Amino acid sequence: MAMAALVFHGAVALRSSLLPPLPALASPHLAPAMSLSLCHGIPPIVSGSLRTTKHKEKEMMDKDKDRKKTGVSWGCDPRSIENGTLLQDWLTNEGLAKQKLVLDRVESGGRGLVATQSLRQGERLLFVPSKFLISADSEWGCAETGKIIKEAGLPEWPTLAIFLISEASRGTTSPWFPYFVTLPKTPSSILQWTEDEVNIWLTASPVREKALECIRDVTETYRDLRATIFSKHPDVFPSQVYTLEAFKWAFGILFSRLVRLPSLGKLALVPWADMLNHSPQVDAFLDFDQSNGKSVVFVTDRAYQPGEQVFISYGKRPSGELLLAYGFIPSEFNAHDYVELEMGLDNEDPSYDAKLTALEEHGLSSPQRFPVRKDGFPAQLLAYARLISSRVSNPAQLSLIDG
Numbered sequence: 001m002a003m004a005a006l007v008f009h010g011a012v013a014l015r016s017s018l019l020p021p022l023p024a025l026a027s028p029h030l031a032p033a034m035s036l037s038l039c040h041g042i043p044p045i046v047s048g049s050l051r052t053t054k055h056k057e058k059e060m061m062d063k064d065k066d067r068k069k070t071g072v073s074w075g076c077d078p079r080s081i082e083n084g085t086l087l088q089d090w091l092t093n094e095g096l097a098k099q100k101l102v103l104d105r106v107e108s109g110g111r112g113l114v115a116t117q118s119l120r121q122g123e124r125l126l127f128v129p130s131k132f133l134i135s136a137d138s139e140w141g142c143a144e145t146g147k148i149i150k151e152a153g154l155p156e157w158p159t160l161a162i163f164l165i166s167e168a169s170r171g172t173t174s175p176w177f178p179y180f181v182t183l184p185k186t187p188s189s190i191l192q193w194t195e196d197e198v199n200i201w202l203t204a205s206p207v208r209e210k211a212l213e214c215i216r217d218v219t220e221t222y223r224d225l226r227a228t229i230f231s232k233h234p235d236v237f238p239s240q241v242y243t244l245e246a247f248k249w250a251f252g253i254l255f256s257r258l259v260r261l262p263s264l265g266k267l268a269l270v271p272w273a274d275m276l277n278h279s280p281q282v283d284a285f286l287d288f289d290q291s292n293g294k295s296v297v298f299v300t301d302r303a304y305q306p307g308e309q310v311f312i313s314y315g316k317r318p319s320g321e322l323l324l325a326y327g328f329i330p331s332e333f334n335a336h337d338y339v340e341l342e343m344g345l346d347n348e349d350p351s352y353d354a355k356l357t358a359l360e361e362h363g364l365s366s367p368q369r370f371p372v373r374k375d376g377f378p379a380q381l382l383a384y385a386r387l388i389s390s391r392v393s394n395p396a397q398l399s400l401i402d403g
């Protein structure tokens, strides 16, 4: 079975530009039903919000309060499993096979899937039928919206983001309603951070630049879409619905829940499967079973006792990447964490040229970066260090790089 890792968006080529800091997020709430187009005429569904990061500075707390006031009007607080029953009943009524997992509150990550019985290593679980998948090919509840987006030929990510906003804003008239009420109202995502927050909290982090780039890319993509599509069809894309906040919500959902299913060759949201949390200690991945079931499954890589949370892997990612894509840092040991150690030749070294030649013969340069992990570092790092610190007079001796 080909394995699929949850997608890391970092390289999503939307648009990259250097913009001034984000303006205060101040778009209005969804307007009352009557003032909106038919596709969006549904009042807010569930209220509540969640911030995942502790605020240390009062100024930021105030900014955050402002942002909460202007968030989307759908979704729920993922610390609550209240709407989980709705999701489970919907899936069961629509044909999801009896599960050996149940949605429950868990220690970290809000909600997760917990074993209802003993599970052995190698057990196949989930079997979410393909009809539950949300992909760029899904049928649009609002045909007019779908037509415009298809004609615009947008890439998968913005298409999916607009699909989410379009369907979520239809409330109970969307077939996906039981799914949308269980999605976090405030996804745990770097997109919920202001640039100030990124600059302060990630000040010494190697992912700071990527985080800023990601926020700017999504913001710019939204502005492009507003200028080229939304503003041209205001009845189909009401400005009260297609706000920057809604767009950030949608991208936050995609960042944290979208899965690449290589057997299908597409990205998809998979209700229920997307309730599985990540553990750096496990190696089980979601995949699409093309054979009999045509459903999303995963195979456990260890046994679980009843009541234990069941995990998958979102990929062998360092914690910084997990923070960028999924908005959390694992509390357990993450063997994929590393820092990059930069070393290089001393400009005053009398053997500078000879050493540089020796390095280049081995595909290395000066300076050179090496990953240093908690559980070790590449053997080449030692050889490199030995070479640059050696005091040889005969350049022929520099083949020591192999040693």
Ligand SMILES: C[S@@+](CC[C@H](N)C(=O)[O-])C[C@H]1O[C@@H](n2cnc3c(N)ncnc32)[C@H](O)[C@@H]1O
Pocket: 078, 108, 109, 110, 111, 112, 184, 188, 189, 256, 257, 274, 275, 276, 277, 278, 279, 325, 326, 327, 328, 329, 330, 331
């Ligand atoms: C695919 S969803 C999993 C379901 C999610 N816990 C929920 O309640 O909707 C991914 C999100 O779950 C949370 N999460 C997943 N694994 C986690 C972990 N090991 N520790 C903390 N949060 C985690 C993060 O908020 C992440 O963005």
